[in-house]
Amino acid sequence: MRSFAKHLALGATLATLVAALLLPPVLHSFGAGYYVSTAGRVLVFAIAATSLNLVLGYGGMVSFGHAAFFGLGAYATGVLVSEGVLNGGVHLVATVALTALAALVIGAISLRTRGVYFIMITLAFGQMLFYLANSIKGYGGDEGLNIRARSLLVPGIDLKDANHFYYVALAVLAATLFGLHAFVRSRFGRAVVAIRDDELRAEALGFATYRMRLAVFVAAGAIAGIAGALSVNQQGYVSPNLLHWTQSGTLMVMVILGGVASLWGGVLGAAVLVLLQESLSAYTRHWEFWTGWVLLAVVLFARRGLAGWLARAGGSGR
């Protein structure tokens, strides 16, 4: 039974991958090529939401400032591009270094607190970075920063092209999901989940809980930063609003909607929320009101989010 469920999960994963690979040509053949960029937006948010799921779902750290790392990553790459540095490898290293450092400092302080205090202090740090981004006049200040060029990856790939961007983002998302999958099964990952279950017990048994939680916080911050770097490449624009706490809230809604502590939770949540926003905003300015009802239904009727509901429907248990 167990191996059957395993095969089913593997089959579903492969089918999802094939569908994701075929999506752009299929959309084009239906004359709906415009939606390739929407799909790209889903992928960017899926990466960011997955990184939040790592820290929130598996790590048990309810970080309410996660968008700050997303925005910081977008600024790191955006500023480099606007200064004429176009090497994508440099962008990646700078983005990861900056967001990991920020997460290290913020996490080192925030992780000394618990519960509501942790939520509030991460929110406060996020807002500090939001105001910082607003006040940097040299790079757009509160109007945001427009970039004309894009990160140069390898010759032949142009991130201005929606199809190219889509496949690059898909590769990053696939790597993120694979990494999360491996993490959950690793000794380190199991220890992190044990710490989430009962930190006092885990530390009494010998786990260096503070350092382990901090490592997860930093990794999640860096992944969010990479999502931000993709975002500025897609939009050609980075706004301080990317760092705003409401953006952190949006990421959190995606995780809860999709499934806390489930591999696909961030992806499903991002897909549903972005698509709801796109489709509802065509009919009403109050799309968030209707989205709220969807969230309410999921929280009430699918307690492990959409991922949990799908797993039950597919008969593969947890």
Added chain:
Amino acid sequence: MSDAVVLLEAQQLSKRFGGVVASAGIDLQVRSGEIHALIGPNGAGKTTLVAQLAGQLAPDRGRIVFAGEDITRLSPHQRARRGLARSFQITRLFRSFDVRENVELALQAAGGARMTAGDTARRADEVLAEIGLADRATASIDALSHGEQRALEVGLALASRPRLLLLDEPMAGMGHDESKRMEALIRRLRVHATVLLIEHDVDAVFRLADRVSVLVSGQIIASGAPEAVRRDAGVIEAYLGEE
């Protein structure tokens, strides 16, 4: 008592919470290889003392020496790595994992990075057999009875073969048969570990312990062989008499 090597020593431990003095200069010596019981009425400060010994609470004053090393400033995980393990009065288990995985996590936490997967699995089997949960290895925590959860609670603490086990009321909330099983388990433990047993069940304590210390109002008022402590006038007045 010729080889009465002191494994754990508390010196003048003091801890107050606002106006409440939980530890008022506690001196306690636990000798290597003994089962040392700590008894005392509710509110005597037993749990506060255990938390200071294991590192969850920092004392205001005083020193803790374990195996010759001053561990007063060490964190709980550093103490655990040195072989000082504890169980909890209120069961604390990892609910995302099954019984066997809980034991394996305990082994990993105590420094099992050097253990191979095979060693970990073998030792986990031993522990499960020892605590009587061998046939419950793949059960989820929520499926365990209260007594089984208590057995696993103690099992996590003893998994890595610590030098000193602090057992905080292991028989709390147990029925008669379960208590008997726990008593037998503690008796077997003494072969490889020193035990500091905090327990409310005075009868069990006097059957198990080599030495007994009595904590009343944050102070040790008597310490010695069970029969001597049982006859101690101060103990009878402060504690045993009222039972």
